[in-house]
Amino acid sequence: MSQVTIDRNEIDIVIAAFRSDLTSFLEEWRPIISRFHLIIVQDPDLKEGLKIPKGFDVDVYTKSDIDKLVSASHASMFSGYACRYFGYLVSKRKYIVSIDDDCSPAKDNNGDVVDIVTQHITNLKTPATPLFFNTLYDPYRKGSDFVRGYPFSLRSGVPCVLSCGLWLNLADFDAPTQSLKPELRNSRYVDAVLTVPKNSLMPMSGINIAFDRETVGPAILPALKLAKEGKVRWETMEDVWCGLVVKVVCDHLQLGVKTGIPYVWRNERGSAIDSLKKEWQGVKLMEELIPFFQALKLSQDAVTAEDCVMEMAVAIKKGIGSKHPELANAAGNMVEWVKIWKEVGSRVLI
Amino acid sequence: MSVPATTVTPPLADDLDIVIPTIRNLDFLEQWRSFFQPYHLIIVQDGDPSKTIRVPDGFDYELYNRNDINRILGTKASCISFKDSACRCFGFLVSKKKYIFTIDDDCFVAKDPSGQEINALAQHIHNLLTPSTPYFFNTLYDPYREGADFVRGYPFSLREGVTTAISHGLWLNIPDYDAPTQLVKPLERNSRYVDAVLTIPKGTLFPMCGMNLGFHRELIGPAMYFGLMGDGQPIGRYDDMWAGWCAKVICDHLGLGVKTGLPYIWHSKASNPFVNLKKEYKGIYWQEEIIPFFQSVILPKDCTTPQKCYVELAKLVKEKLGPIDPYFGKLSGEMVTWVNAWNELNPSTDVAAVKNIDAAAPKKK
Numbered sequence: 001m002s003q004v005t006i007d008r009n010e011i012d013i014v015i016a017a018f019r020s021d022l023t024s025f026l027e028e029w030r031p032i033i034s035r036f037h038l039i040i041v042q043d044p045d046l047k048e049g050l051k052i053p054k055g056f057d058v059d060v061y062t063k064s065d066i067d068k069l070v071s072a073s074h075a076s077m078f079s080g081y082a083c084r085y086f087g088y089l090v091s092k093r094k095y096i097v098s099i100d101d102d103c104s105p106a107k108d109n110n111g112d113v114v115d116i117v118t119q120h121i122t123n124l125k126t127p128a129t130p131l132f133f134n135t136l137y138d139p140y141r142k143g144s145d146f147v148r149g150y151p152f153s154l155r156s157g158v159p160c161v162l163s164c165g166l167w168l169n170l171a172d173f174d175a176p177t178q179s180l181k182p183e184l185r186n187s188r189y190v191d192a193v194l195t196v197p198k199n200s201l202m203p204m205s206g207i208n209i210a211f212d213r214e215t216v217g218p219a220i221l222p223a224l225k226l227a228k229e230g231k232v233r234w235e236t237m238e239d240v241w242c243g244l245v246v247k248v249v250c251d252h253l254q255l256g257v258k259t260g261i262p263y264v265w266r267n268e269r270g271s272a273i274d275s276l277k278k279e280w281q282g283v284k285l286m287e288e289l290i291p292f293f294q295a296l297k298l299s300q301d302a303v304t305a306e307d308c309v310m311e312m313a314v315a316i317k318k319g320i321g322s323k324h325p326e327l328a329n330a331a332g333n334m335v336e337w338v339k340i341w342k343e344v345g346s347r348v349l350i
Numbered sequence: 351m352s353v354p355a356t357t358v359t360p361p362l363a364d365d366l367d368i369v370i371p372t373i374r375n376l377d378f379l380e381q382w383r384s385f386f387q388p389y390h391l392i393i394v395q396d397g398d399p400s401k402t403i404r405v406p407d408g409f410d411y412e413l414y415n416r417n418d419i420n421r422i423l424g425t426k427a428s429c430i431s432f433k434d435s436a437c438r439c440f441g442f443l444v445s446k447k448k449y450i451f452t453i454d455d456d457c458f459v460a461k462d463p464s465g466q467e468i469n470a471l472a473q474h475i476h477n478l479l480t481p482s483t484p485y486f487f488n489t490l491y492d493p494y495r496e497g498a499d500f501v502r503g504y505p506f507s508l509r510e511g512v513t514t515a516i517s518h519g520l521w522l523n524i525p526d527y528d529a530p531t532q533l534v535k536p537l538e539r540n541s542r543y544v545d546a547v548l549t550i551p552k553g554t555l556f557p558m559c560g561m562n563l564g565f566h567r568e569l570i571g572p573a574m575y576f577g578l579m580g581d582g583q584p585i586g587r588y589d590d591m592w593a594g595w596c597a598k599v600i601c602d603h604l605g606l607g608v609k610t611g612l613p614y615i616w617h618s619k620a621s622n623p624f625v626n627l628k629k630e631y632k633g634i635y636w637q638e639e640i641i642p643f644f645q646s647v648i649l650p651k652d653c654t655t656p657q658k659c660y661v662e663l664a665k666l667v668k669e670k671l672g673p674i675d676p677y678f679g680k681l682s683g684e685m686v687t688w689v690n691a692w693n694e695l696n697p698s699t700d701v702a703a704v705k706n707i708d709a710a711a712p713k714k715k
Binding site: 001135141171187189203204 | 463485486487488489490491494497498499500501502503504505506507508518520525526527528531535539540541542543544545546550551552554555556557558559563577587588590591593610630634637638641
């Protein structure tokens with residue numbers, strides 16, 4: 001398969017900053033991300049100014065930028081982990097790569113540093129294969145192909161719009177799991193990327209993702225806010241909700257989602273047990289969310305990501321949202337997001 | 351090295367048969383000896399029955415050639431292919447065990463990246479004895495593997511998983527490509543060891559390769575019919591594919607799981623792509639229609655056993671695929687023959703013999 005070009009003009013790296021001194025974080029990532037444009041969104045609750053080392057092409061957005069662009073009633077949509085979505089909103093580029101600020105570059109099984117940008121963009125620029133499972137995983141990878149029995153008409157695949165990466169060391173387990181197994185660390189580097197099949201939902205982790213902003217940006221949205229939402233991943237479900245939404249959209253629009261490499265190394269942070277005491281509502285909610293999203297069907301009129309999100313918001317408000325106020329709020333946020341997206345989009349000068 | 355006080359029995363030694371189709375010899379078993387010797391083998395000898403297949407000493411086995419197949423099945427022997435490794439499913443039929451592991455005679459022991467020899471059978475057993483998770487995708491793959499678990503967002507009500515019915519292993523070295531791909535990439539070798547086992551989600555079909563495969567015979571055996579291939583048939587090299595599509599639809603319906611990934615074996619022999627092309631030719635066209643057919647199959651709620659599911663599937667094959675080629679009408683008939691043979695040889699399982707579906711009153715849509 002032909003080589004994929006990594007064009008810096010197509011890519012924005014979006015980081016949400018939860019601590020003011022980003023020096024060590026950015027220095028660690030410098031070899032991989034310094035040639036790209038960075039968008040750093042400061043957590044609105046963070047009072048101190050950010051410390052950023054020289055040599056990066058970076059735009060920083062703070063609470064005041066958020067307040068200028070969105071109405072006060074909706075500024076809370078961009079609080080906590082969700083502040084990164086503001087970065088997606090103001091980006092003018094085609095692809096976004098976004099990671100949490102407690103991640104470091106990982107090493108693969110050969111000891112080489114994982115270039116997450118190259119791998120994510122490669123995932124996005126090669127087709128996905130959601131309509132039939134390839135047992136050798138991504139057939140577009142060098143040294144791989146479609147196996148015997150794979151229908152030829154399905155071999156051109158569909159565009160991949162979301163690339164979900166993974167994590168070594170501190171994996172993205174929930175608080176109950178990590179509390180029960182405090183020593184459990186992910187040390188298994190699985191050298192594969194594969195397409196999540198059509199009609200299969202998956203738990204998207206915002207720790208390490210990349211997506212095609214042009215095609216699916218309206219569906220990568222901040223919507224679900226838990227009552228005791230916090231600043232560690234154990235205390236949020238915003239990305240999991242977003243993942244359910246975007247997968248339904250992708251399945252409907254015949255777009256693909258890949259999961260697997262690249263890996264990041266996730267550093268130790270927070271306490272699972274403390275988070276467990278604080279936040280368990282999200283864990284409970286998932287029980288109802290899965291059957292609801294699994295059964296969700298969109299109309300033939302929904303032909304863009306925006307259309308899909310609007311239809312889903314209506315269905316959520318009417319259905320599962322009628323029982324859970326936080327889900328009705330999420331639906332409202334989805335509608336607001338699409339509105340803001342369109343507004344900001346119309347202001348962009350080409 | 352310390353020795354256990356009592357003999358350690360290999361897992362499932364009395365509950366698993368290893369089924370091997372062969373036309374040549376079984377020299378490859380020498381390499382597998384330490385992993386396979388505790389288990390009972392069922393050898394299905396294809397081709398000329400007058401030829402003697404030498405089994406290495408020390409293995410406990412039964413061997414069946416074409417004469418045996420004809421004798422045991424009588425008229426029903428028509429469902430077992432000749433001159434094709436599809437004949438292996440005869441071994442599934444006559445086994446009395448709970449689990450089957452089947453492997454081709456050109457598959458050898460592979461090494462993992464640390465250089466350790468892979469006990470493929472042990473991995474299949476682990477896959478089969480741990481649950482599958484077809485209802486929601488776990489991004490860290492098999493959560494039951496050591497060092498893994500369910501990720502954040504995975505509903506707790508789904509964490510018990512479902513019983514695993516099929517364990518589909520992979521191959522290093524010669525990959526399982528079709529003839530066109532082999533012709534275009536004759537030198538490509540699979541050298542990527544992907545250290546994962548994962549469940550194939552519900553509603554997703556996959557190309558099941560029969561050369562390194564384990565399954566729960568009681569739960570899904572009746573669906574593991576490898577079709578009509580080889581001598582006198584218009585198609586070849588689609589036996590395992592056919593079984594895989596049927597079995598996956600039935601697993602999805604019955605709430606059973608299918609895993610793929612580890613273990614790897616080392617596939618040593620590259621078959622002739624020109625010969626393969628002739629065999630696969632019709633399949634390449636037919637699969638374009640076969641896949642949408644399987645993707646749209648809905649089995650009735652009263653199909654509560656694999657046999658009932660399979661008979662229903664046979665009816666649908668005749669109805670929906672029959673128009674493509676008379677082969678499918680024939681195949682449908684032999685699918686029913688297979689189930690009847692299964693029930694005859696395994697009387698404790700399902701009930702009365704299924705009548706020929708031509709005789710049954712057709713359901714009008």
